[in-house]
């Protein structure tokens with residue numbers, strides 16, 4: 511049996527462990543992808559710190575929900591891709607049968623409501639040499655993209671793009687968008703706002719280096735988060751407030767800042783899972799405000815994101831780590847020391863069989 515190294519959750523409230531596991535064989539409509547790069551996400555940290563029962567997942571499973579690579583093998587009923595095709599993997603797998611899934615909205619699947627399911631989310635993910643995907647419909651062609659830049663498109667860019675698109679009507683040339691938290695997702699959101707809207711972009715973060723990255727990505731105004739009040743944000747945006755505030759941190763302080771900074775009739779979009787709560791009541795947020803809590807995006811939107819990256823309109827900033835350094839990279843992410851996205855290269859077994867040759 512051929513085996514591979516994979517970074518797996520084996521126990522709750524623990525770091526993942528590098529283990530030797532069999533290389534899966536695709537059956538039915540499954541597709542096997544040889545992973546070239548996998549991004550690390552804060553969601554993984556939430557999974558690691560969760561107690562048993564907090565997520566509807568059975569252990570063990572391999573982490574990694576941002577994966578790019580090449581098609582390695584197809585199940586007998588798989589079609590739509592060829593061996594060797596470069597792809598980005600859509601990792602949020604729905605039931606395929608409910609109304610939301612039938613409309614292409616796997617991210618809103620009503621039958622998987624208690625946490626996302628998919629690659630690295632209860633099913634084996636991309637922090638391995640190979641990743642088994644249930645269907646070619648979850649693969650987006652990514653010819654010409656460096657896998658290190660392509661992997662973060664699967665969540666960091668997709669989730670940001672979906673969040674921005676929900677507010678497109680608000681984002682005209684006279685409007686202002688505030689991005690709170692310029693991390694893996696937020697730095698992509700600034701670029702997406704720049705690429706597909708004409709709104710003025712205000713970026714907020716506690717880290718100077720992140721604000722510098724936001725400026726380089728197109729933010730017209732950057733504000734250090736330390737001691738920042740909604741009054742300060744309004745002084746920089748418009749006394750009426752910002753048309754759209756997207757919170758990629760999601761703790762109580764940032765959500766209060768978002769609620770205090772949004773204009774009447776604007777949008778507050780709650781993306782970060784920082785454990786905070788946003789209360790909706792007269793006096794707490796302006797009238798006519800829309801509050802959204804998006805998660806991921808659709809497969810179609812992932813294709814749009816890949817097209818933006820292929821055209822050079824968005825570019826994920828990546829810190830690259832070897833497989834053996836992945837747990838250390840998660841530690842840096844936990845400490846807020848990663849700029850952009852941490853991306854891990856898979857461990858490559860020294861094999862001579864032609865299927866695995868490079």
Ligand SMILES: [Zn+2]
Pocket residue numbers: 551552553554575665666
């Ligand atoms: Zn994620």
Ligand SMILES: [Zn+2]
Pocket residue numbers: 604605606607608609610611612619620621622
């Ligand atoms: Zn469904």
